[in-house]
Amino acid sequence: MAKKSAKRNSNNPPEKVFRIGFITASVFGHEIETDEGPITVRSVNVQKRYKDGExxxxxxxxxxxxxxxxxxxxxxxxxxxxxxxxxxxxx
Known part of the structure; x- marks a missing residue:
């Protein structure tokens, strides 16, 4: 199983996080400009937390x-x- 390390970006914290056990889904909001004005669109990141030594x-x-x-x-x-x-x- 390929594993990669990810760093959390404190500049754009998640809007909402759902967790079951060690699995999380983080929802991030991104504001975009439209003809009617700014709107927020969201993306979801799913990941598993684990320990590698310390x-x-x-x-x-x-x-x-x-x-x-x-x-x-x-x-x-x-x-x-x-x-x-x-x-x-x-x-």
Whole structure:
């Protein structure tokens, strides 16, 4: 299983994080300009936390037993993004 280390970017912290066990889905908001004004679009990052000796690392690789957790955190993130992006604010 290929593993890679990821650093957390403190300049753009996640808007929301869903966690089951060591699997997380992080939702990030990105503001873009449209003809109607700025809107926020969201992206989702899924990863697993693990320890390599004393170091904490992250990977986007999952084994068979971890797939249900990855699917569930993605479903939770999907529901959050759908609700957040479906909201319309009227002036």
């Amino acid at each position: 170091d904490v690392k992250y990977t986007s690789s999952f084994n068979l037993a971890e797939l249900p957790q990855a699917i569930r955190v993605l479903q939770m993130a999907q529901g959050y993004v759908e609700r957040a992006e479906a909201e319309i604010f009227l002036d």
